[in-house]
Amino acid sequence: MAVFLLVTSLFVIAINGWSLWNSWQQTVGEKNDDARNLSVSLAKQAEDAFLQVDITLADAVRQLRQRGNDYAATPEFLRQLKEQQGKLPQLHGLFVYDVQGHWIASSGNFVPTNASNADRAYFIWHRTHNDTNLLIGRVIRSRSTGDLVIPVSVRLNDSQGHFAGVALATVRVDYFRQHYSYFALGNKDTLGLILADASALYIRPFPDNVIGRTLSTSPLFKTELKAASSGNATWRSSLDGIVRVFGYARLERYPLIVTAGYDLDNIRREWMAANLINVLLNLALLLAIAGMGFLLLRQVGTNVRNQIELTYVRDELTNINHTLQSLALVDGLTGLANRRQFDALLEQGLLRSLKTGDPISLVMIDIDCFKRFNDTYGHVAGDECLQDVAWALKNSVHFHGDVVARYGGEEFAIIMPNTAASEAKIVAERAVRAVMDLGIAHESTEVPEGIVTISAGYGALVSEGKPAEAEQLKKEADRALYQAKRNGRNRANGPA
Known part of the structure; x- marks a missing residue:
């Protein structure tokens, strides 16, 4: 009877816990999708708005240039400026300034006498940049x-x-203020238009003193935009400290980012309100079962209860420790052994070499001109390149016990127990060819082939039990690696 009551209680808890957790995950997932979709939609709206201004400004410049190098503004040209301004609700005005910043033309009715805009940041930038x-x-x-x-x-x-x-051309901030006000959002939900340099152009519902604030410390600019041009994530706002579910999208044509954020606390409150009745009913059922179970199980001795609790805690801790040990030894991006596992395996290989008298070899590998690859194609492509290279290196080793590790950044290493330098040379050259065969384009490399390549250096020794042998082997392979780079890259080099 005790087992039956316990199993029934746990079943009720598990089912309701899973149901609530699944409901919460679904709610958060829907908000993530809503935030991302809203940001993408607003990004499209912003791009259309600025594209219209771009076309209008380009047309005005074209008409002005047709009139000669003096850029003189005729009454006909001024009339056309006013007509163009009237066609676009987002457009505040069109203006032309001479080399001193004086007003040549304006779509408005008022032109200040002898006024100069030479002190404006945009004027200074254009004057000093071609x-x-x-x-x-x-x-x-x-x-x-x-x-x-x-x-x-x-x-x-x-x-x-x-x-x-x-x-x-000047675009009204009030145009975006009005457009964003059409969306039915919570009091702490946000919509934002931000420059790519992290300065705020407009963020609902914050006051105007937030306009111009730099948001470079926000996770949006520190991590998220570096990974993808659009997406969703949850972070604490750098403006008011509120945690929100954010969607973000970078405009393709212009240096602008649009964000949409939903207050996580408000999402949680709405979710709890929607699930309150179910929670209360199931809680009442659980209390009834727990009451019957308590009357039955209070006869069980203290020692038995303690033993069950200790066993449960021990199993949980064991699982956690196993999980942590596994995570601590694997590189999250490539799935290869990480630096910690590399150091441990190298020491184990040296101990085995000391016992058996067999040599151990080490190949150090570096992707050629990888920083230029990142600068040219971006960090997302760089991560994909690292994964492809890791796959090629892993397929280059054929013997049990050989280990491919990510040494750090764009550096990799191969540990080969029971392997002499002559065999290490074969593996290193095979790795160089395997990466070349990937054919990953790299237009900014110094290698003539114009693809991603690697340089490799290898070394080998028989352990004598000296404490610095690991460093000695790494330095030997590293010197060979840099000799390969000096010899033109895309090659493997052995010890001098």
Whole structure:
């Protein structure tokens, strides 16, 4: 009877616990999807808004350039500027400034006399950079109307390519404020438009003093955007310290990021309210079972209860320790042995060599010009490259006991017990060919083939039981590796 009551209670707890956990995971998953979808949708809206401004500004510059190098503004040109401004609700104004920052043309009705915008950050940037691409700057306050606007500007050049002024379009911050207000969100839910340099352009529902704040310490810029241009994650906001489920998306065409965040506490409260009745009913059932079980099981001796509890705790700790030991010895990205396991296996191999008198060999491997690969293709592609190289290296060893490890960064190592230097050379050269055969494009490499390659150095010794033999073997293989790099990379080199 006691076993039956216990099993029944545990079954009720497990079923309800699993049901609640599954419900919570489903709720969080739906919010993650909602946040990501909302951020992607808003990113598309923002891209369309800035694309329209981009096209309008480019058309105005084209018309202005057709009038000659003096960039003089005719009444017809001013009329066209006003018409173009009226077509776009997000557009605050169109302006043209000469080389001193004086107003040549404006889509507005008021042009300040002798006013100069030469002190504006966008004007200074264009004056000091030859780049004629579109520049989206931080939020400023308009000198003509006092509104908060986002400057979108291009450099004007004369026929000799010298700086001749700036063409500017200003986008209303209130346009995004109004658009974001249409969404029915909680009081602590957020929608944000952020420059790629981490400065805030507008974030709902925060006041205007948040505009211009730098968010570089946010996990969005420290980790998430480095991994993917869009996605979802949960982190604590750097603005108010509230934990939210965020979705984010980087615009493809412009240096802007859109975020959507749902307050995690509010999600939890809504979830608890939706599941409250089920929880109370099941709790009442559990209490009834527990009451009957208590009347029966209180006769069980203290020693038996203690033994059961100790056994349970011991098993849990054993499982945790096994899990931790496994995680501590494997590289999370490549699945190879990590540096800690490498050091342990190398010491074990040296002890075996001391006992048997057989040599042990070590091959040190480095991906050629990997930093340039990351700079050219990004860290996501870099991680994929590391995984492909790890796969190729793992398939290069054919003997039981040989271990491929990730030594650190783009460095790998192969430990080969019972292996002489001549055999290590074969394995090292096989590894070099295996990585070449992957054919991973690498346009910024110094290797003529234009693909990802590796350099390898190998060394071998027979252990004599000296304490510094591991370092000696690593230094020998490392010297050979750098000799291979000096000899032109994409090759294997042995000890001198």
